[in-house]
Amino acid sequence: MSDLSAFSITQRWPARHPERLQLYSWPTPNGVKASIMLEELGLPYEPHAVDIGKNETWGPEFLSLNPNGKIPAIIDPDGPGGKPLALFESGAILVYLAEKTGRLIPADPTARWETIQWVFFQMAAIGPMFGQLGFFHKFAGREYEDKRPLQRYVAESKRLLDVLETRLEGRDWIMGEYSIADISMIGWVRNLITFYEARDLVEFDTLKNVPAWLERALARPAVQRGLNIPAKP
Template sequence: MTDLSAFPITKRWPAKHPDRIQLYSLPTPNGVKASIVLEELGLPYEPHLVDITKNESWTSEFLSLNPNGKIPAIIDPDGPGGKPLALFESGAILLYLAEKTGTLIPADAAGRWETVQWVMFQMAAIGPMFGQLGFFHKFAGREYEDKRPLARYRDESKRLLGVIETRLEGRDWIMGQEYTIADISMLGWVRNLIGFYEARDIVEFDALKRVPAWLERGLARPGVQRGLAIPARG
């Protein structure tokens, strides 16, 4: 049996199945990237709920795995060379698991790097901008008298949706006819923007044609549906 005792995080979240990938997460737009890709790939894994509302990601055990204190993070007991590998950052997890399995990423170098660039686009732009819009539209930021931050993030979010809309012209998925980790990286964020963040109207989502259809296709996938609810909230 695989021994994961060298990882302090397993003391707080014990591994019942140490031979499986250990997932430490919460169903947030970033967290579901990891659970969705694991479901889509059919890899055996064990999910652990890290409740960020209780600051569990700032415990010493979690910080031993991710010093940045953010979910998701994983331990793969069968990492490179057969040795356990701990990994954080959702984009890195997507790339690692896709390359580990040779799935959800094109085999040719050009297609691979094109996919990587769209994952980086999500990490650098969609996540931060949509998240800020959520803060200023729904959460504490909405109380600010100065509405310029809200306007800035609203306009930038609309622009980013326009980038995806243009990219999807003549394509079912970000990379064409092939569903990849580029789609997985974005689905949860777009869903969250118009759902949990309640920003559908202010970003004029229904004026788009391709992005809503893409989102509907993605959310219809069984692996996505399962991944959106993992780990189950207590």
């Protein structure tokens, strides 16, 4: 039986199945990267709902796992060398799980690094820019009289969608085969046109490849499951 008692987060979210990978998350665009990946891989795991609306990521237990106070985070009881590994940052989790299983990342070194670069592209550009658009379009930022910030993030989000549109020309998936590059972006592109209500703002329906890619991705059973894990109480 795995012993995770050294991780104080388990005092707040006890592990009923400590031999399984532990996921601490919430169904946001970043959170669902980990749950979709785990569902695609079929690894046994135990999800714990960390309610960001109640600021649960800022409690000492969660901060002991991720000092940056953001979901998702994991504990793998069977990490490198058979020792438990705690890990945060959704992109790092994707790469780790892909490397651990040898799946959803190319074996060829060149293609592997190209895949990782697209994950980094999502982390550095897609996530932050789409998130800022959401803030200025739907949330508190919409009350600002100065609309230049919104205009900036709309323009940048459209530019990033065009980057994806070009990349997907002649491809079903970002790397040709479905990979962590796709998983990193599914939740964010979906969120942009649904939860952020920016479909018309970014002229999403003028694109061809990105909408088709999103439809293919959302049709995957593992994606459908992962988008709702952890279940909200």
